[in-house]
Amino acid sequence: AQTVTQSQPEMSVQEAETVTLSCTYDTSESDYYLFWYKQPPSRQMILVIRQEAYKQQNATENRFSVNFQKAAKSFSLKISDSQLGDAAMYFCAYRSYTYPTSGTYKYIFGTGTRLKVLA
Amino acid sequence: GAVVSQHPSRVICKSGTSVKIECRSLDFQATTMFWYRQFPKKSLMLMATSNEGSKATYEQGVEKDKFLINHASLTLSTLTVTSAHPEDSSFYICSAMGDNYQPQHFGDGTRLSIL
Numbered sequence: 717a718q719t720v721t722q723s724q725p726e727m728s729v730q731e732a733e734t735v736t737l738s739c740t741y742d743t744s745e746s747d748y749y750l751f752w753y754k755q756p757p758s759r760q761m762i763l764v765i766r767q768e769a770y771k772q773q774n775a776t777e778n779r780f781s782v783n784f785q786k787a788a789k790s791f792s793l794k795i796s797d798s799q800l801g802d803a804a805m806y807f808c809a810y811r812s813y814t815y816p817t818s819g820t821y822k823y824i825f826g827t828g829t830r831l832k833v834l835a
Numbered sequence: 836g837a838v839v840s841q842h843p844s845r846v847i848c849k850s851g852t853s854v855k856i857e858c859r860s861l862d863f864q865a866t867t868m869f870w871y872r873q874f875p876k877k878s879l880m881l882m883a884t885s886n887e888g889s890k891a892t893y894e895q896g897v898e899k900d901k902f903l904i905n906h907a908s909l910t911l912s913t914l915t916v917t918s919a920h921p922e923d924s925s926f927y928i929c930s931a932m933g934d935n936y937q938p939q940h941f942g943d944g945t946r947l948s949i950l
Binding site (some may be wrong): 749751753758759760761762763766807821822823825826827828830 | 877881926930935940942944
């Protein structure tokens with residue numbers, strides 16, 4: 717079974733600085749998706765960035781980028797020029813690429829990292 | 836972008852009441868919808884997955900008679916918490932996925948409080 721591990725329960729970053737959130741996962745599959753979701757205090761989950769495992773190039777979305785190391789099963793999120801609005805819980809998630817025999821896709825979420833941005 | 840509407844955002848009701856939560860995909864057809872439960876400062880716990888027109892697939896430990904899920908159309912899924920008790924109080928979040936290559940998009944969540 718797949719697992720997702722976020723070893724940092726909480727991180728702090730100074731405004732305008734850069735911070736990296738860690739995520740490791742375990743799977744025997746070769747093709748899959750990885751995601752970072754953000755959950756601000758308003759509680760809505762927002763997709764930050766997505767990475768397809770078959771793509772070697774790291775995904776980027778404006779100030780957000782990932783460091784995807786497939787062999788190491790590592791998927792870290794880098795936030796550059798941190799802003800106060802980046803303060804939130806960040807969840808790393810895994811999803812299979814191929815349709816599973818169970819007939820349903822399932823996302824596996826990590827336990828989350830709470831990011832505090834200091835003014 | 837893809838929008839998922841979840842209603843109501845907050846419910847307070849007496850023990851024994853049944854509560855229905857709606858999840859709608861507003862600008863896309865959702866082949867699959869997910870229902871999660873989230874405890875304070877915890878991760879999302881998948882309760883069930885539903886595909887339009889078929890029975891929901893429940894995760895181990897989730898009572899299907901307690902949490903009734905109906906996915907009647909490609910844009911609507913409902914979760915009914917039957918005979919709710921205080922231990923059912925929680926934050927419930929739905930998400931919807933279009934085709935298999937799209938990420939899931941989340942609703943705003945429903946805070947359920949059972950007195």
